[in-house]
Amino acid sequence: MKRAATTTASPLPYEGSRHQTLSAYIQARFDEFSRSQKDVAQYIVDHLDEAAFQTAEELARRANTSSSTVVRFSQALGFEGFPELQGAAREEYRRAHAAPVPGAGSGAPAAPLFSLDQSEFETALAADHVNVEETARKSSRSDVEAAIDLIASSPRVLIAGTDQMAFFASYMRHLLALLDLRAEIVASPSQEALGRLSRIDDETLVIGLSAGRPHPLVVRAMKLARHRKARTVAITDATLSEVAKLAQIRLYYSSNSPAFVRSHTALLSMIQALAYGVYSRDAAQYADRIKAFRLK
Template structure:
């Protein structure tokens, strides 16, 4: 127990639970640290506090004080929970991450093809990480909600828009009634209020979370509708009211943030839904528009 009388969380799961409980009361800098810890647990396990502070844009002393506020003697003690978590990860995971980092670090090619190679290598890491983190029960529950829904409402703005555009296309081709809550005409909030009891909202939102998306999610949740959320953190503002949350952590790229992982997740939901609707788990098919 720390001198401040707080009993520090003893494992990773308890730490994350405590961070969620206290997040709303934290200062802005502590909230930024909390977001970074929950989004980048593998980085937290393997990098020094100075390196983490530089990536986060906050002084290392703030990381130390953050750990002490949770009951630890210092940041090293908190970091130990992340290291134990990583050591029990799926076999080969650490080796894959290290190999990918070495491949990126050794690249001297700054050509156009080099940028492509960078993105592909990082996307491979993101997709592999997603396999480790997505709960199979959450996938099954989300597909069940989509199957049972009379109408599926979709919302995602800014960088999230391509994900919901893909979902609208595939769900429509599967015969599901969809409503895209786009910002055109300023009607998205009013359209969301037309949701019926058996409808579901799929919300996609990443930093920096679009205000209208957050407001609509909060309003829909308050009315008791089911929400499937795809976001970048369990601390995301769209996470709180979700019946199912898929937290797909984003890695900070030097020149972009990729949609490879959330797009793959969206496709997996629709393929699994197709398998149920077609009663065909062997070769579910997504119909396509073949002509005009």
């Protein structure tokens, strides 16, 4: 149910709930928001560092919405406006990064990748470095192993990814083909792609790729897979994504970026790591297959 934005004197959630972080508060109330507000909520939860230090206009652009929606979302949470919400985001971010780095000794922070006077090029590389590290830290070993088991054992794999995700769907299919695994992609609402969706059954593994708000075609594939009792894996940069909610196994990657587009470095690393996980199950056998594939 859509909840009307308000600026009445309700207590600030972060101030009134010191035991609860801003991210946790947003997740608890997620179902109350409108569709556009959910885009903002999703982005803040998964990209807290950007929300903490960007303007409302920059945040709106990255969340594919308007700055007025960002303001209304802030008010729906009980804040007077975006600056107050940003203050809560900064406090949560600073608390999360106040802990010492494991293995650094004496609580010393890790050395920065570049000097403080970073160029734009170095800033983008540093963000990608952090994305890969954050993705690795947040990955559940049990979920990863379960995903690898499904990929290795499924008679048919269908990878759904449109627009910018189409490239990664195609690359994942290529890696699985090197291992002689049958994989197909759905990258557009073409007749051929819809035909592949129609063949989903209980022996199919459907892998949905998404960045931000998922494409309706990917959501459709996941819903159809659930209806036909197929196995499902979501690989997404949004923990509150509809694709993630529909999947049995959820793998999250970080896509923070100072640039004008999301970073997909961690996504590429995850896809390659999953393929290597399958390869390592029977390295000798797969090595022969790859050799034969290259000789064709």
